[in-house]
Amino acid sequence: MADATATHDGTRTYWETRHAEHDELTSGGHIGLDRPGNELFYAQRLGTLLSLVGDLSSPAAPLFVLDAGCGKGYFARALARCGHRVDAFDASRTAVDHARAEGGGPRYAVAALDEWRAPWPYDIVVCVDVLFHVLDDEEWAAGLRNLASLVRVAGRLIVTDEDTAHRTPRGAYIVHRPLTAYRAELEPLGLRHTLSEPYGFRENRVGFHVFTRTR
Numbered sequence: 001m002a003d004a005t006a007t008h009d010g011t012r013t014y015w016e017t018r019h020a021e022h023d024e025l026t027s028g029g030h031i032g033l034d035r036p037g038n039e040l041f042y043a044q045r046l047g048t049l050l051s052l053v054g055d056l057s058s059p060a061a062p063l064f065v066l067d068a069g070c071g072k073g074y075f076a077r078a079l080a081r082c083g084h085r086v087d088a089f090d091a092s093r094t095a096v097d098h099a100r101a102e103g104g105g106p107r108y109a110v111a112a113l114d115e116w117r118a119p120w121p122y123d124i125v126v127c128v129d130v131l132f133h134v135l136d137d138e139e140w141a142a143g144l145r146n147l148a149s150l151v152r153v154a155g156r157l158i159v160t161d162e163d164t165a166h167r168t169p170r171g172a173y174i175v176h177r178p179l180t181a182y183r184a185e186l187e188p189l190g191l192r193h194t195l196s197e198p199y200g201f202r203e204n205r206v207g208f209h210v211f212t213r214t215r
């Protein structure tokens with residue numbers, strides 16, 4: 001327990017510092033890329049994400065979307081511009097302050113994946129490049145289960161990870177987990193894996209996993 005808490009606190013400090021020190025793309029994008037590289041990285045993933053979310057929104061009935069671990073709000077703002085009604089949260093107050101200052105429609109909160117509660121279910125919950133930054137397995141599973149509980153029946157949960165054969169730590173702040181680990185948590189809750197879509201960006205091996213709630 002003490003180790004998990006230390007990991008948790010170290011991760012939070014890492015993200016507060018990273019969000020304070022880097023621009024809006026580098027802080028939540030790929031820290032090893034320059035500005036044009038991160039512009040491409042974000043734009044390409046946004047295109048894929050929008051096609052996965054789909055074209056079912058209308059002014060009379062916008063899709064209700066949650067961006068969990070929104071960072072400085074790049075995806076949340078883009079989803080709002082496309083007509084979706086967006087709630088967004090991140091554990092980093094620095095990131096959320098920045099996102100709020102940008103405006104653009106989403107409603108923001110400071111919260112962790114395993115903490116966020118909402119009085120309504122979402123049509124779509126997206127969680128982009130967050131879960132593989134949760135190092136502690138119990139916190140990861142609790143966060144994933146909480147996100148699943150926020151998806152309406154027939155709605156979708158869209159998460160990202162690299163589909164490694166086994167649990168694979170990379171450096172100090174990344175643990176990749178196989179698709180089988182996601183399925184093991186989500187299927188008992190009624191979420192069926194319906195699609196995976198690799199980023200296909202340079203050598204990056206992360207991709208989107210889509211789960212659809214069946215009950």
Ligand SMILES: C[S@@+](CC[C@H](N)C(=O)[O-])C[C@H]1O[C@@H](n2cnc3c(N)ncnc32)[C@H](O)[C@@H]1O
Pocket residue numbers: 011015016027028029068069070071072073074075089090091092095111112113114127128129130133134143
């Ligand atoms: C790589 S960034 C991605 C941010 C955003 N999704 C994007 O793609 O621009 C990872 C984000 O996860 C947030 N984060 C890390 N652990 C979290 C947790 N347990 N709950 C909520 N957010 C968390 C960090 O503060 C950071 O903003």
